[in-house]
Amino acid sequence: MRISSNTQFIASNYSLNSNQARLASLNEQLSSLKRINRPSDDPVASAQLINLGQSMSRNDQMMINTRTIESTLALSEEYLFRGGEVLQSIQNLAIQAGNASLTDEDRSYLRTQLQEQVKGLVGIANSADGQGKYLFSGTKSDTPPFELTLEPTMSIQYKGDWQRQDVAASASRDIAITEPGGLLFGASSSVADPNKPDEFSAGNELWQALARFDQILADGPKGMAKPGPDGETVMDNATPPAAVLGADGKPLQFKDGLPRLDANGAALLEPVLDAGGNPVLGPDGVTPLQQAQTKDLPPTYDESLAKTIEGLKDGHEQLLRSHTSIGARRAEVETLSKTGEGLDVQYKAAVGQLQDLDYVQAITDLNMAITAMDTTQKTYKLVSELSLFKYI
Amino acid sequence: MSIFNIGLSGLNAAQVALSTVAQNVTNVNTPGYHRQRVSQAAQMPSFEGYGFVGRGVEMTAVNRVYNSYLERQLTTATTQDSKLTTQMSYLSQLEDLLGDEHTSLGNSMSDLFKSMQALNSTPDSIPARQSVVNSAQAFAGRVQLVNGRFEELRTGINTQIRSSVSQINAIGKQISEINVQIQSLGQGAAIPNDLMDKRDQLVLDLNRLVKADVTVQSDGRYTVSIGSGQALVASGDHFPLEVVESLDDPQKLEIAYAGSNGTVRIPDRLFEGGSLSGLINSKAEALNRSQADLGRLVIEVADQLNRQSSTGRDLYNQPGGDIFKSLNAFRPLPVGEEIQPPTVPPTFQTLETQMKSYRDAAANFSVVITDPSKLAVGSSLKASLPLDGKLKPTISSVWQSAQGSNGAAIPALPGPIELKYVPDAKPPFTAEGYTVSDAPGVPGGYVLTSDADPSLVVEFKAEGMGEDAATLIISNKALGKDANSGFAVKPEAGGIAAMWAPYGDPVGSVPAAGISMSWDGSAWSVPTGYTVEAANPPENGYRIMNGAGEEVVGFAADPAKLAAGKSFTIGSGPSDFTPSDNSNMLAMVKIQTKKTMSSTPDGISNFNPGDMAGKTTDFQGFFGQLVSFVGNKTNEVKIAAQAQTVSLKETYLARESFSGVNLDEEAANLIRFQQAYQASSKVIQIAQQVFSDLLQMR
Structure with a gap:
């Protein structure tokens, strides 16, 4: 092959250029420690890196979120724990209130004590977090969740709403960080039917029992219905009192506390009805025969107290259930937080696999490139020195 | 001698x-x-x-x-090399712009959603809200930065096209002059070698700019033609090229040929080699697609976030407004579709007008929200307790989900939704006029889709499913934050289960004194001037209308549980303002991973896949596709350019070796x-x- 003088220059020039480009690219990889420095180095991996970047950024935020969730739930749990303690001492009060030897004065002390404890409990239910937001008012965090009035009768009403604040703890799981107070403690202390004050409605037992407890402490056994004195004859409230005739036409005797006496001491009676639903009249043909009322009896102090104790127990159980549910959520968050940490490691490993430089390979390549460059330069110098013109 | x-x-x-x-x-x-x-x-x-x-x-x-075969090889190699080198220089700028971590749109988009996610922990915190506004501004700023660089590249390419054309004309003129000289100097078989060399070199220089074909005439003169045979030089004549603005988009330049029959535009695709073709191709294949994708991305980002925002409530308890400037007006149609409203003669979407729309969209992308309190974090809906007063089940959050895209209208809740809980059914809720389905992947989550078109989509989460059937009401929150913008009923306990702000337009308001009403066992009695209308079915919903026929308030009550003679007063009460409600923002954050984008078609004849195309990826994935496209294109050109450099070297060496x-x-x-x-x-x-x-x- 014929060689022109420029052949040598062109070929060397090309080799020098390509060696230099190789060195520049290795230099860039080694100084950034990345295999991919621009999308064209590996277009598919670049797109994957962009998606991984989004996943990592989301995961970072999830891990921050799990800490927020954890601390908020921990705060709620702490307050519920303290609420439980107060509730326990209220339950003790209820047991004390059952002591038959209590005087009205003792009961009024108990009532004062109860009201203080209820104020404490409502105070706990109205707790706010560090930023002054009420923990238990659902999403109406600017409204104190419970409104307590003590006079004339105790009343507690829920003012919050029923929605929870959810925070994402992982890509697929939102966790509620608040619990509406209405579901923890109850919505209202009023009962559905004022004539049946001991019929508490599900979910509202705590407040209803507390209001009832306050009421019966105020009324006392004397101010409430009582069982009739067994063995005595039931008298009507005419003047002078006359014996009431029973279904058998004989004077009616108190038996097993029946008929019950109302708060004023009057016996609770109802007329005896025949098959046609008409009152059966006594021997005088005017006065209907009477029997003890057995249905819808006004409760006695002891009955109401028993219901109150039961209601307090139900309320306490409801609180404990919620407490458990919050604890379960905390446990879940902890797991999710660990999962997040694990994911973070995996994402980083994936990013590493995609873009990390193989140092050994790169340094070996660099050495080879340097050698090639050096050789090219030396060859170029030596060959360019050869010329026939030197000899003529 | x-x-x-x-x-x-x-x-x-x-x-x-x-x-x-x-x-x-x-x-x-x-x-x-x-x-x-x-x-x-x-x-x-x-x-x-x-x-x-x-x-x-x-x-x-x-x-x-001289070997004409070797010369032609060299010309071809040169023209290809020049094309690829030019393309490479623009593509590498483009990929640096899109791929660099510090200017990458991907990161700033992630940051925006990250700050939105952070806001969910503290929905009423002004600093957290401010951080969302700032991230949105940072994202818009990054888009403007990238789009600005796109525009600079475009201007750079246009300037180079103009200067290339003037160089081509200068070379054409010189070749035509040498043609004349050679003809006049030529003496029989003898030819002026150095003049021929000069002319061949000019042809090579011309090929560096644009692929040109040479035909040697019998008298030794060259006819040089470009494109599909447009003569640039014929014998001693030279026909200059012109740069003209495209009729559809003045920013797009076209090459025209001033032939004997007037100016003819030469289609871009006819330029196959040389730096001119490199310039045209960089623009047509990479820059246009990148900018169109950016435009399409930001139109969709703005639309999706604005739509979800509009269904929520801000910290003033007012309906949410736009976060980003709405770019829906810029949405182009797929190429070839008729532009609405119809004109005479009909106008059709072209690639150029489509491109212009996307460029305008990208240039207009900006944040309109400035007051962080106006971020619509909360939901505009609320749910009542079961009407029977029991606490089971409860709806722990409820929000409207903005469906669809392309700026389609989002229907408002037409009235309260009566949601019936049916124990043991699957899904355990029914609502008349709505289809209820389980929310995928959300335990206790349900989706209500109205049967109307466009359909209204409400999502909710329910808890504490009991064994008893129950009815709940989902309704609009009363607007406003001041204490008396909501409703209250007295006495509080019993009877009225839920109240909601009036729907529709116009609406009236509850007078300060309230509205006293009672249930007589079969009907409601209300003060003169008001009427009570029963909803359908009547047992749960009622509307109180004032004398002007405006709805004042809606309420739900179960007559079966009401004692005759029971009376109430509906008055102003606490508003439905819920500062810690973040359900709308939770829905907004989910847009990040929602499949909202469809892939760009071929990017050469059409940038818009149209509404019918399946949504295959989320915002970030779409951006990844763009980066990958530019990376692939760059890689392809890089490899071709490397191969072409070797090929050029070899043909150059072959010519050197011979000549x-x-x-x-x-x-x-x-x-x-x-x-x-x-x-x-x-x-x-x-x-x-x-x-x-x-x-x-x-």
Whole structure:
């Protein structure tokens, strides 16, 4: 092959250029420690890196979120724990209130004590977090969740709403960080039917029992219905009192506390009805025969107290259930937080696999490139020195 | 006598040969120079009776060593190399812009959603809200930065197109002038070598700018044509090209040819090689697609976030407004579809008008929300407790989900939704006029889709499913934050289960004194001037209308549970303001991973896949596709350019090997012709000596 003088220059020039480009690219990889420095180095991996970047950024935020969730739930749990303690001492009060030897004065002390404890409990239910937001008012965090009035009768009403604040703890799981107070403690202390004050409605037992407890402490056994004195004859409230005739036409005797006496001491009676639903009249043909009322009896102090104790127990159980549910959520968050940490490691490993430089390979390549460059330069110098013109 | 002549002819021949060697040596580095060779031949001998006696040497020609096949190869390699190098220089700028971590849109988009996610922990915190506004502004700023660079690249390309065309014209003019010179200087078979070299070099230079084909005419003149045969030079005439603005988009430049029949636009695709084609291709294949994708991305980002925002409530308990400037007006149609409203004659979407829309969209992308309190974090809906007063089940959050895209209207809740809980059914809720389905992947989550078109989509989460059937009401929250913008009923306990702000337009308001009403066992009695209308079905919903026929308030009550004679007063009460409600923001954050984008079609004939195309990826994935596209394109051109560089080197070497000057060879020739010169001198000297000897014999 014929060689022109420029052949040598062109070929060397090309080799020098390509060696230099190789060195520049290795230099860039080694100084950034990345295999991919621009999308064209590996277009598919670049797109994957962009998606991984989004996943990592989301995961970072999830891990921050799990800490927020954890601390908020921990705060709620702490307050519920303290609420439980107060509730326990209220339950003790209820047991004390059952002591038959209590005087009205003792009961009024108990009532004062109860009201203080209820104020404490409502105070706990109205707790706010560090930023002054009420923990238990659902999403109406600017409204104190419970409104307590003590006079004339105790009343507690829920003012919050029923929605929870959810925070994402992982890509697929939102966790509620608040619990509406209405579901923890109850919505209202009023009962559905004022004539049946001991019929508490599900979910509202705590407040209803507390209001009832306050009421019966105020009324006392004397101010409430009582069982009739067994063995005595039931008298009507005419003047002078006359014996009431029973279904058998004989004077009616108190038996097993029946008929019950109302708060004023009057016996609770109802007329005896025949098959046609008409009152059966006594021997005088005017006065209907009477029997003890057995249905819808006004409760006695002891009955109401028993219901109150039961209601307090139900309320306490409801609180404990919620407490458990919050604890379960905390446990879940902890797991999710660990999962997040694990994911973070995996994402980083994936990013590493995609873009990390193989140092050994790169340094070996660099050495080879340097050698090639050096050789090219030396060859170029030596060959360019050869010329026939030197000899003529 | 003949010895003299023979010697002289040898002397002359050697001198010409030496001059040619000198010419070769001095032009060793002249671009386009072909080494020249002298051809010599013995002169016609003279017949002297006994035979023919030589008469010396004569010069027949000075030729350049030229192989038209090698030259054509070099031209082709040069024009391809020039095209690829030009493309590479723009593509690498483009990929640096999109791929660099510090300018990457991907990161700032992630940051925006990250700050939105952070806000969910503290929905009413102004600093957290401010951080969302700031991230949105940072994202918009990044989009403007990238789009600004796109525009700079575009301007750069346009400037280069203009200067390339003026260079092409200058070269064309020179070739036509040399054509004339060659024709006038040409003497029979003899040709002016250096002028030919100059013209061939001009053709090579022209090919660097644009692929040009050369036809040699019988008289040695060149006809140079470009594109699909448009003559740039024909004999001594030169037809200049022009740069004209596209009729659809003045920013797009087109090359036109001023032929004898007026100006003709040459379609871009006809330019196959040279830097001009590199410029046109970089723009058409990479820059346009990148900018169109950016435009399409930001139109969708703005639309999706604004739509979800509009279904929520801000910290003033007012309906949410736009976060980003709405870009829906810029949405182009797929290429070829008729633009609405119809015109006469109909106008159709073209690639150019589509491109312009996307560029305008990207340039207009900005944040309109400035007051962080106006971020619509909360939901505009609320849910009542079960009407029977039991606490099971409860709806723990409820929000409207903005469906659809392309700026379609989002229907408002037409009235309260009566949601019936049916234990043990699957899903356990029904609502008339709505289809209820389980929310995928959300335990306790349900989706209500209205049967109307466009459909209204409400999502909710329910908890504490009990064993008893129950009815709940989902309704709009009363607007406003001041204490009396909501409703209250007295006495509080019993009877009225839920109240909601009026729906529709116009609406009235509850007077300060309230509205006293009672249930007489079969009907409601209300003060004069008001009427109560039952909803359908009547047992749960009622609307109180004032004298002007405006709805004042809606409420739900179950007559079966109401005692006759029960009376209430509906008055102003606490508003439905819920600062910690973040359900709308939770829905907004989910947009990050929602499949909202469809892939770009081919990116050359159409940038918009249209509404019917399946949504295959989220925002980030779409951006990844763009980066990957630019990366692939760059990679493809990089590899082609590397191959072309090698090919150019090889063809260049092949030509050099054939036509290039070898100095050693020339040095040898120098000695050779010097010797020939010396020898011929000796011949003359001897001839003189012979002649002189002859004279001395006298």
